[in-house]
Amino acid sequence: xxxxxxxxxxxxxxxxxxxxxxxxxxxxxxxxxxxxxxxxxxxxxxxxxxxxxxxxxxxxxxxxxxxxxxxxxxxxxxxxxxxxxxxxxxxxxxxxxxxxxxxxxxxxxxxxxxxxxxxxxxxxxxxxxxxxxxxxxxxxxxxxxxxxxxxxxxxxxxxxxxxxxxxxxxxxxxxxxxxxxxxxxxxxxxxxxxxxxxxxxxxxxxxxxxxxxxxxxxxxxxxxxxxxxxxxxxxxxxxxxxxxxxxxxxxxxxxxxxxxxxxxxxxxxxxxxxxxxxxxxxxxxxxxxxxxxxxxxxxxxxxxxxxxxxxxxxxxxxxxxxxxxxxxxxxxxxxxxxxx
Amino acid sequence: xxxxxxxxxxxxxxxxxxxxxxxxxxxxxxxxxxxxxxxxxxxxxxxxxxxxxxxxxxxxxxxxxxxxxxxxxxxxxxxxxxxxxxxxxxxxxxxxxxxxxxxxxxxxxxxxxxxxxxxxxxxxxxxxxxxxxxxxxxxxxxxxxxxxxxxxxxxxxxxxxxxxxxxxxxxxx
Numbered sequence: 323x324x325x326x327x328x329x330x331x332x333x334x335x336x337x338x339x340x341x342x343x344x345x346x347x348x349x350x351x352x353x354x355x356x357x358x359x360x361x362x363x364x365x366x367x368x369x370x371x372x373x374x375x376x377x378x379x380x381x382x383x384x385x386x387x388x389x390x391x392x393x394x395x396x397x398x399x400x401x402x403x404x405x406x407x408x409x410x411x412x413x414x415x416x417x418x419x420x421x422x423x424x425x426x427x428x429x430x431x432x433x434x435x436x437x438x439x440x441x442x443x444x445x446x447x448x449x450x451x452x453x454x455x456x457x458x459x460x461x462x463x464x465x466x467x468x469x470x471x472x473x474x475x476x477x478x479x480x481x482x483x484x485x486x487x488x489x490x491x492x493x494x495x496x497x498x499x500x501x502x503x504x505x506x507x508x509x510x511x512x513x514x515x516x517x518x519x520x521x522x523x524x525x526x527x528x529x530x531x532x533x534x535x536x537x538x539x540x541x542x543x544x545x546x547x548x549x550x551x552x553x554x555x556x557x558x559x560x561x562x563x564x565x566x567x568x569x570x571x572x573x574x575x576x577x578x579x580x581x582x583x584x585x586x587x588x589x590x591x592x593x594x595x596x597x598x599x600x601x602x603x604x605x606x607x608x609x610x611x612x613x614x615x616x617x618x619x620x621x622x623x624x625x626x627x628x629x630x631x632x633x634x635x636x637x638x639x640x641x642x643x644x645x646x647x648x649x650x651x652x653x654x655x656x657x658x659x660x661x662x
Numbered sequence: 663x664x665x666x667x668x669x670x671x672x673x674x675x676x677x678x679x680x681x682x683x684x685x686x687x688x689x690x691x692x693x694x695x696x697x698x699x700x701x702x703x704x705x706x707x708x709x710x711x712x713x714x715x716x717x718x719x720x721x722x723x724x725x726x727x728x729x730x731x732x733x734x735x736x737x738x739x740x741x742x743x744x745x746x747x748x749x750x751x752x753x754x755x756x757x758x759x760x761x762x763x764x765x766x767x768x769x770x771x772x773x774x775x776x777x778x779x780x781x782x783x784x785x786x787x788x789x790x791x792x793x794x795x796x797x798x799x800x801x802x803x804x805x806x807x808x809x810x811x812x813x814x815x816x817x818x819x820x821x822x823x824x825x826x827x828x829x830x831x832x833x834x835x
Contacts, residue, residue, distance in 0.1 A: 326826050326827045333771075334796050336771050336773045337777075338796075341695045344691055344694065346687055346690045349686040349687070350712060481727075501721075646811055649818075
């Protein structure tokens with residue numbers, strides 16, 4: 323009888339032998355990228371002005387704010403500003419703060435292109451990006467999203483050096499996102515949640531959370547579940563928070579599969595927004611009472627937590643101690659957070 | 663928990679579309695093998711592997727700059743392979759798209775029972791075993807691919823071996 327180790331190694335050797343004869347299909351094409359680019363092109367009309375710079379308009383009344391053609395790929399660096407930053411009081415040739423920033427950054431070395439999106443343009447792009455998820459953007463307005471300056475780097479540019487320059491040049495920036503990572507310039511309390519998705523990063527990117535944003539984010543989860551073919555009820559307010567029922571399936575396996583999809587949907591659309599909204603809308607006493615209960619649960623599971631813990635303390639225990647301990651510990655600690 | 667700050671010492675390696683093709687040709691077979699072990703279905707494995715490479719291509723300006731883009735693709739594949747929903751939907755898509763799907767892999771080989779037992783392991787244990795044995799990764803590489811600590815990899819590996827020892831010896835009797 324072979325031991326387990328040897329059986330695994332033999333099975334792996336056999337698999338590799340068979341894989342060696344598998345023909346490699348052609349690599350994926352840029353078709354998907356072209357589709358996205360096409361959708362963007364439909365939403366944007368490019369005009370050339372008499373002064374020879376490219377101006378973009380979203381076709382929905384938002385004012386043109388970008389200088390330089392935008393490359394056909396996501397920006398390397400996105401700098402977020404308050405929603406109202408791109409607004410101009412009047413005048414066809416008025417120069418907005420966004421235009422000023424774009425001009426300023428265009429002169430830096432290592433930068434291929436820069437464009438400024440006011441909140442209206444941001445809403446247009448956001449709506450296109452999340453068009454596949456029913457409800458994900460339906461009730462959002464431009465007030466809910468930040469303005470941004472988007473930066474594309476030259477091929478040999480040092481992203482770290484450019485980011486540091488941006489931090490120094492733009493003290494009014496709220497956040498700087500590099501790829502999907504982000505460099506914080508102003509830290510609201512919810513930013514200790516490092517798993518925040520791009521969707522939630524943008525909705526919370528103006529450092530404000532509204533009830534409309536909370537409701538839209540929950541509607542997005544409902545849409546996400548529906549897209550996955552999972553039955554879900556309409557969300558209703560229950561004890562001050564939106565709740566819904568989903569699934570309705572019988573077997574344990576189906577329930578597990580539905581839960582996994584639900585987790586993906588909430589991680590994408592609502593977990594941080596819901597926490598931020600709750601924190602913003604409940605009194606300190608109510609919030610502390612919840613934290614106390616979470617703390618008691620964590621103490622019961624063996625962690626050292628004070629009687630009246632702060633959000634940071636709970637975050638440290640759950641996302642550092644338990645997170646690094648084991649998957650079981652992580653799951654148990656998260657259960658404490660989700661139970662209250 | 664790790665904050666994704668941009669550190670001053672990380673190296674930026676610029677890779678163009680030509681390099682994506684090299685990357686794809688180098689990594690396709692091992693990534694397919696990983697998906698195959700975790701799904702047990704060649705059609706689903708091919709679909710999930712292609713999904714992961716498509717995602718990598720879409721974000722290649724970013725993924726191509728990572729220290730180990732191969733680890734990124736493996737994380738995508740191992741997470742999607744153990745998600746029953748994604749696995750089933752990949753299989754359905756593959757069946758719609760494919761007339762054949764190629765010869766089945768592993769059929770009749772002595773390893774079939776071993777991989778079936780691996781798929782019955784808890785999700786994370788199956789991922790660790792697949793990366794460790796199929797890919798021949800060390801603990802540090804497995805940890806990096808799955809975004810967990812080396813200590814967790816060690817624990818999952820030990821538990822998986824204990825489970826498998828019992829399962830495989832029961833199967834022999």
